[in-house]
Amino acid sequence: MSEEFTEPVVVLHVGLFREADCWVRLLSPSKGVVTGFAFGGMRSRRRFCGCLDAVSKVQFRFQRSKRGEYLTLCEGALLDRFTGVRQRPGRLGMAVNCLKFVEAVQLGEHGAPEIFALLTQTLQLLDETPALEPVVPLFFRARVAFEHGYQPELDQCLLCGCDLEPGRNASFVLERGGLVCGACQGRAPGPLAALERGQWELLRRVLLAPPEQWPVFPERADQVVQATARLLDQYVQYHLGVQWDGNRFVRS
Ligand SMILES: [Zn+2]
Incomplete structure (x- = not known):
């Protein structure tokens, strides 16, 4: 039997391969940064409506392949699009900077629950706070280092x-x-x-x-x-x- 599980994640990066399929790099609170495949994702509005976009919080149902080599995204439910971030280029830039950093540090399971919570809260801060200093991504990075064990x-x-x-x-x-x-x-x-x-x-x-x-x-x-x-x-x-x-x- 292949393993199935459902959890909320933050979508970091989405890429297209073949015509309708995509790969999704995401931050999972239990597994760290992983890649999942949404086969037919670009065609299926019913299974993935609004879910295949970076800077989103999504609850995905995952299936691990029988030999455990890859994860398939079966369906998703959009939890938060962070609309206030998307509407302001400055905020979007800060959010993308945080996402790219999470991808770059090759985060595994260690510290993943804390960094997932931190990323979600940082996206909320960028989404909801009227005036912000542009140093937020830098503070985020320092905090990731802290949660990663360099305290x-x-x-x-x-x-x-x-x-x-x-x-x-x-x-x-x-x-x-x-x-x-x-x-x-x-x-x-x-x-x-x-x-x-x-x-x-x-x-x-x-x-x-x-x-x-x-x-x-x-x-x-x-x-x-x-x-x-x-x-x-x-x-x-x-x-x-x-x-x-x-x-x-x-x-x-
Ligand atoms: Zn001293």
């Missing part, structure tokens, strides 16, 4: 273990993923970035709070947001080894 230590100094509090002098250690206190800065490994008070708070919010809380930026937003974004970008590149070249993600 920086944000409460204690990496070297002496003292408690760190906002307002105290602290620096980010890129290589180790964490913070060191002022007294330990001289003996920390690799390059350091000194954190200002607002940055420490933003870093915590991006890595720990749900995406809906990301847009509430502290005072002096621009400078703090830009500095934190640069730091997070370096952190993601260092730990996940992928870099945005302006059009797509490449292995660095």
